[in-house]
Each structure stands twice: as C-alpha cells, then as structure tokens.
Amino acid sequence: MDVRFEHVSLAYANKQTNILTDINFKIPAGQLTCLLGPSGCGKSTTLNLISGLLEPTKGQIFFGDKDVTRLDALERKVGMVFQSYALYPHMTVLENICFPLRMAKMAKAEMLKRATELAQLVHVDAELTKKPGELSGGQQQRVAIARALAKSPSILLLDEPLSNLDARLRVEMRDEIRRIQKETGVTTIFVTHDQDEAMHIADQIMILNNGTIQQFAAPNTIYAQPQNLFVAKFIGNPVINTIALNDHHRTDFVKLVPKDILAKATTLAIRAESIVPINSVDTLTHPFSGIQLETYQFGPEVTTQIAYHGVPITSNQFNTHTWVNNQHPIPFELHKNGYFLCDSNDNVIWPLKEPLVVTR
Amino acid sequence: MKNKKITLKSTLVAYMYLSPMLIFTLIFNFYPIIKSFALSFYTKYNFYTDQVSAIGLDNFKYIFADPDFKKATINTLIFVVGVVPIAVILAMILALLLYRIKFLASFLKTIYFLPFVTSTVAISLVWQWIYNDQYGLLNSFLGYFNIKPINWLNDPHWAMFALIIMTIWKSLGFNIILFLAGLSNIDKRYDRVAQIDGANTWQRLRFVTIPLLSPMTFLITVNSVISGFKVFDEIYILFGGNPGPGSSALTLVFYLYRAFYTESQYGIAAAAGVVLFLIILAVTLIQFWYSKKHVHYV
Incomplete structure (x- = not known):
C-alpha cells in the first residue's frame, strides 16, 4: 500500500x-x-x-x-x-x-x-x-x-x-x-x-x-x-570535497561551465573518486593541477591529499606508486560525473539536470 | 587488583575488614539462633544460672499436645492466608493505577507510604479507635448502610478479621513503593510494541506487564509471607496486650512471647520458635520452587 x-x-x-x-x-x-x-x-x-x-x-x-x-x-x-x-x-x-x-x-x-x-x-x-x-x-x-x-x-x-x-x-x-x-x-x-x-x-x-x-x-x-550541498555531503564515503570558490578556481572552470552559472556559483563539490590521474577514461578533457600533500594507504584504499589552489581536497584514485614525494606538483583531471557547483543557497546549479519530478 | 594472587595475608586482610560486621552478626544473630535451637531441647533448665539439668524432646511433645499451640498455628495460617493475597494484589492494583496517573502522583505516593514510616503502636492505637464498637469510625460508617454495630475487638468472630484488615492497610505503602519500582524497571517499549501487536489495555497488562513484574511480585510475596508468620506487635497493641478476645488472635509469635515472658517456660518458647522457623522455611522453599516456573527474570 x-x-x-x-x-x-x-x-x-x-x-x-x-x-x-x-x-x-x-x-x-x-x-x-x-x-x-x-x-x-x-x-x-x-x-x-x-x-x-x-x-x-x-x-x-x-x-x-x-x-x-x-x-x-x-x-x-x-x-x-x-x-x-x-x-x-x-x-x-x-x-x-x-x-x-x-x-x-x-x-x-x-x-x-x-x-x-x-x-x-x-x-x-x-x-x-x-x-x-x-x-x-x-x-x-x-x-x-x-x-x-x-x-x-x-x-x-x-x-x-x-x-x-x-x-x-x-x-x-x-x-x-x-x-x-x-x-x-x-x-x-x-x-x-x-x-x-x-x-x-x-x-x-x-x-x-x-x-x-x-x-x-x-x-x-x-x-x-x-539536489543540494547537504545531500552531496551526506551521501558518499569519503565525504565529498567542498571548495569555497576563489578566482583561481573560477578561471579553471571558465571553459567548462557557462558564464552565468559560474558567476552564481559559490561552492564547488567534488567526489574523491572523481579526482583522477591524467588520461583516465570519461573525464573532462581539461587538466587541473595541485600540490600533493600526503598519501595514506589503508589496505586496498589509497587516499591522496591535494592542495588545489590552496584548498586541500582528497582523492582515492591515485595509487601509491604514482607519486611518492610530498609537496610534488600533481596534475589531475575531473571525472565527468561527481562534481557539482552550488549557489549561495547551497542548491546544485551545475551540471544541469532534468528538473526533479516531485512524486505526488 | 583483580590479578593479585590470593594469599593467606590477603585473606586475613579481607577478614579484618569484614570483622566488625561479622562479629556483630555472630553475637547478636547467629549465636541467639543456635542458642535458641539448643534451648528448645532443654527440658530442665535454670535460665538465670544457665544450668541445664535435662535435655530431650519434651518441649516439642508439650507444644504439640497443647491446644493453644494448635490454635496459634491455625490462627497464624489463617492470618497469612487472609493477609498475603489481598495485600499483594491490592498493592499491585494500586501501584498500576498510581503508575498511570500523572496528576498528584507523588502526593498520593506519600499518602500511601505514610503507614510504613509510622510506628505500629500509633497505627494500632488509631485503629483501636476506628474499631471501637460505640464511637468507632467503621461502625458509624456501616451505620449508614443500616448494619448493626460490630464489636470488632471484643467479638472472637471478628477480631482476626479486624487484625487482617489493619495489617493489609499497613503493608500497602511499602508494597506499593516496591511495585512502583518494579514497574518503572519495565521498558516502556514492550507496552508500545504490544499496542501495535493489537493487545488492548487488559491484554497488555495480562500478557506483558504482569509477567514482567513477576520478580517483584515474588519478592513482595515472600516478604509478606515471612512477616505474616511473624506477626506480633499489631496484636499486642490492638488488643491491649492480649491475644484477642478468647485467644482468637493468638498467633505463633504471641504464643512464644507468652511462654517466654509471662509463663517463663523458656524451653517451650524456644521449641515454638523452632517450629515457626521450620514452617517459614518450608513455605519459602515451596515459593522458590514455584517461582522457577512462573517468575520471569529478564
């Protein structure tokens, strides 16, 4: 029923x-x-x-x-x-x-x-x-x-x-x-x-x-x-990376996101598994760069901390052998799915999606 | 220090800590019990010089032949059977009701608890007045229903009844408090689940609350039975130092008291004490045996 x-x-x-x-x-x-x-x-x-x-x-x-x-x-x-x-x-x-x-x-x-x-x-x-x-x-x-x-x-x-x-x-x-x-x-x-x-x-x-x-x-x-930043943060493990956008970040996304949306966006959220090494499949063909901070291994799980324009973010897509030295520049790409831009009300405004059908 | 080895020294230290309480218990509880057991076999005995001239079973023979002892035993059994079921069930009902109400609950609990903190002497004196055949509250109340005044305390047919009513009333307070403690230990979720399972109020009470309350009911019953067998003060005060009209409220402890203090038959008193002890032991063992099947310890 x-x-x-x-x-x-x-x-x-x-x-x-x-x-x-x-x-x-x-x-x-x-x-x-x-x-x-x-x-x-x-x-x-x-x-x-x-x-x-x-x-x-x-x-x-x-x-x-x-x-x-x-x-x-x-x-x-x-x-x-x-x-x-x-x-x-x-x-x-x-x-x-x-x-x-x-x-x-x-x-x-x-x-x-x-x-x-x-x-x-x-x-x-x-x-x-x-x-x-x-x-x-x-x-x-x-x-x-x-x-x-x-x-x-x-x-x-x-x-x-x-x-x-x-x-x-x-x-x-x-x-x-x-x-x-x-x-x-x-x-x-x-x-x-x-x-x-x-x-x-x-x-x-x-x-x-x-x-x-x-x-x-x-x-x-x-x-x-x-639908919004709360949901993005609540679902998924490790917790989604959230980045308060600064001008450097915005510059990186100019070619990827329409101007009006980028202007409204205040927060970028990226899932850890969407931060991938260069030349991975299904990525936005756009290189990003950061500085590798730390790498941890927990059994099969490897997490890499990257400073992306000064904001630390976590990826679990790099294996330990890729980068061994801390503070090493690390190029990465974003997977097509798993990154979201939110406006000042924390609503997800990018990627655009079908308007949510409220079941009634 | 759980890993410490048990040595002679550590054992002695433990005994030293225990000794003050142990010594008191041995002197004032254990020794008198042993002594009174022994006393029950002394047939010729000087209490003041502690000289035992003869021992044997004569004291037991005497009390088993004594019609008063038989009467005391029967009266005690009537008293226990009259008091315990009603005292336990009534206390449970009142506790269940008190547990449900929110308004004035603590005030009412205090009211019900008062008899427990009041001395038996004061209570018995008040009840003497309640039971008074001419000016008593009870008779004047019954008068409204055109019931002729009953001479509660001087009529052998009513004296035991009067004693039972007073004892039940007096026991309520403590038993209610115990039942309330038992009730508050029952997880409220069971009641909620039973409600969803389709049990109505009465079914929840019967299938959930009362079974879960059974350890407390058992404790209260055992306690009530034991104190019922030991009844004395209430009788002594209510009937002014007598075991009721025509010994109609003569109980085992009163028999024992009379033999010891009034008649100075120490061996007889001790023998009566031993019999009382054995009766209480037997009844308690039966209750424990029964409880194995019907009491649900969670």
Whole structure:
C-alpha cells in the first residue's frame, strides 16, 4: 500500500518551532524506502507519524486512498521493528511471533502454521523454543521482523533496525532485510542515519534535514544528482570535497561551465573518486593541477591529499606508486560525473539536470 | 587488583575488614539462633544460672499436645492466608493505577507510604479507635448502610478479621513503593510494541506487564509471607496486650512471647520458635520452587 503525506507538519505543544514543516511525499507500494538523515532531522518522527504513534498537527496522511490521519497504529495495521528489538523477554521465539496472531484471535493450528512459515522466512526456525535472551542480536532482529510480519501488515516500519548490531552482522542483516522484503513484497519503510546502509538496501531514499525533505529519489540518482550541498555531503564515503570558490578556481572552470552559472556559483563539490590521474577514461578533457600533500594507504584504499589552489581536497584514485614525494606538483583531471557547483543557497546549479519530478 | 594472587595475608586482610560486621552478626544473630535451637531441647533448665539439668524432646511433645499451640498455628495460617493475597494484589492494583496517573502522583505516593514510616503502636492505637464498637469510625460508617454495630475487638468472630484488615492497610505503602519500582524497571517499549501487536489495555497488562513484574511480585510475596508468620506487635497493641478476645488472635509469635515472658517456660518458647522457623522455611522453599516456573527474570 502506498503512503502519502499531504502538507504534514508537526510541532510539540510546548514548543514554537516545527519538527516537521509542510511535508509532501508519496512512498510507492511494494518497495523498500529509506528515511535517511542525521539525528534530529525528523526521520524517526516521520516514521512515528506513518505508524500512528504520533498524530500530525497539520495535514493529512493516506494509506492508498484511505485517510488514516486520525487512526492509531493498530487500526492502520502497521508492523514495526525497533532498534532494540523489544521482543517480549518472558516469551519464547514462537510465542513472540504468535503474539500478534493471538491478539487477533487466530485459531491455534493456523497460528502455529503461520508462525512456523515466518520463522522459516527469517531463518530462525531452529530457535523456536528459545527465549530472546538466548539469541544473538541478529537472531533477535530476525524474530522481531517475523513478529512484525505476522499479522500481514499493510506497511512494515523499521526504526534503525541495524544500529545495535556489529559491523559485519549489519551487512548480513541488511541483505537479509532486503531479501525478506523482496520475498514478501510488503511496503517497507526503513529509518537509518547510515548513508551506506541506505544506499545498499533501498529502492529509494528520502533524505531529511531540519524537518524538511532534501531529496527523494533512487539511491543512484541521489548519488549522481544531489539536489543540494547537504545531500552531496551526506551521501558518499569519503565525504565529498567542498571548495569555497576563489578566482583561481573560477578561471579553471571558465571553459567548462557557462558564464552565468559560474558567476552564481559559490561552492564547488567534488567526489574523491572523481579526482583522477591524467588520461583516465570519461573525464573532462581539461587538466587541473595541485600540490600533493600526503598519501595514506589503508589496505586496498589509497587516499591522496591535494592542495588545489590552496584548498586541500582528497582523492582515492591515485595509487601509491604514482607519486611518492610530498609537496610534488600533481596534475589531475575531473571525472565527468561527481562534481557539482552550488549557489549561495547551497542548491546544485551545475551540471544541469532534468528538473526533479516531485512524486505526488 | 583483580590479578593479585590470593594469599593467606590477603585473606586475613579481607577478614579484618569484614570483622566488625561479622562479629556483630555472630553475637547478636547467629549465636541467639543456635542458642535458641539448643534451648528448645532443654527440658530442665535454670535460665538465670544457665544450668541445664535435662535435655530431650519434651518441649516439642508439650507444644504439640497443647491446644493453644494448635490454635496459634491455625490462627497464624489463617492470618497469612487472609493477609498475603489481598495485600499483594491490592498493592499491585494500586501501584498500576498510581503508575498511570500523572496528576498528584507523588502526593498520593506519600499518602500511601505514610503507614510504613509510622510506628505500629500509633497505627494500632488509631485503629483501636476506628474499631471501637460505640464511637468507632467503621461502625458509624456501616451505620449508614443500616448494619448493626460490630464489636470488632471484643467479638472472637471478628477480631482476626479486624487484625487482617489493619495489617493489609499497613503493608500497602511499602508494597506499593516496591511495585512502583518494579514497574518503572519495565521498558516502556514492550507496552508500545504490544499496542501495535493489537493487545488492548487488559491484554497488555495480562500478557506483558504482569509477567514482567513477576520478580517483584515474588519478592513482595515472600516478604509478606515471612512477616505474616511473624506477626506480633499489631496484636499486642490492638488488643491491649492480649491475644484477642478468647485467644482468637493468638498467633505463633504471641504464643512464644507468652511462654517466654509471662509463663517463663523458656524451653517451650524456644521449641515454638523452632517450629515457626521450620514452617517459614518450608513455605519459602515451596515459593522458590514455584517461582522457577512462573517468575520471569529478564
């Protein structure tokens, strides 16, 4: 079922400022959508508004064609998974999965059948008689997902479900959640502050900051065409290089960017992997030059710091053997993708792109 | 210094730190317990010169033949059965209600806690007045419902009932505080998850809150049972030094007290103490056995 927000705002009664301001979006049915943003950006608040645990101060929320603004979580039939799993510690895995079905007064045989199926889906069928305390974090999260799926929810909501897991398990569970979502086809909304996680798991990502949507698009679109500097900075590792333009920089770009755009531009943002050695493929055929500052190697990863007209920027496209001496002049080129010019409002004004279609 | 080797010296140092408390415990707790066990077997004994002339099982034979002891045992059991379930359940209900309200909650907590910090003597005196057959608050209240005045404290049929009501009331404060502490230890997320899982208020209480509260319920029950078996002060004050009209509120500890102080039958008193100890031990062990199945430690 798709989820639609129309002019939704939320403010707490005792505070003046809005937590969310005039939010409009449509989350498509049957897909996995990530709400991504730094802490305090409003992503968990948005999730709670979808779940019905919070009620908006203004605006309307639709599930499909149905206005659910005044309905609570139960009436909206959402399934929810929390960061802390929140499995009932006194019940076994089977009892945990069965609980929503028991509350829905399902017949016992049918209930056990469904719970077993779900346990198989999330791969915890060997742990049915154990208590949550005896399970690993990943297994607990699997059980929590099975429990949330038990009552065939209209929408599955996951609130930072991987944050309590260690790095390796997080990658494993990330793929598992994606697999489970694809197998069940349930509309899934996933909250995270980890851009890498969002990039890997989502069909589309909604980036929020300060209670407003910064961009809502497919992961690769967001990466390739960030709407503004915030999105460009938030997505990608290493963090995109940002350069406050000075006259030297502008001179370098005169031949590459129309005059009027260059005049408006105040910031240049370049992804580390778009700073490449001369004669690489798919580059702007225009040499730049800088001074090499430092080179670091972390396993297979090599990062080179370059002073570009006095501004230090980082590239990860040079190998260690290319330049060994510090303070050596280093020519480089820019990849066709992965550099952006922003105006004084931090909006990306170059490269020009198709006007963003706001899904409604 | 976790890696330090355990040596004779380090052990002695540890004992030295422990010794002040240990010595007090040994002298004032452990020694009297051993001594009273021994005392229960002294059949001929001079308390003042500490001369034991004969030992045997006569004290136990005597109390098991004594109708008063039988009565005291039955009364004590009635008292425990009358007080503990209601005291625990009522405290739990009140705690659940107090936990939900925000308005005046701390004021009400104080009110409920007051009986615990007030001396039993003062409470019993107030209740003596409440229970007074002519001027008492309770009878005058019942009068509104056309119930004839009951002679609470002098009618053998009502004395135990009066004692039970007062004890329940007195125990509420402390038990409520414990239950509130237990409730605040339960993660609120479980309630929220259960809500999303479709459990209504009553189901959340039954399937989530009460099971998760069970360790505290168990603690309070064991504590209430033990203090129920040891009831004495309330009776002594409420009935003016007597075990109620016609010994209707004679309990094991009162029996023990009477044997020791009034009748100077030290061996009998000690034997009654040993029996009481064994009863409490048995009941507590049963409770622990039961708790293994029904108490959920998280």
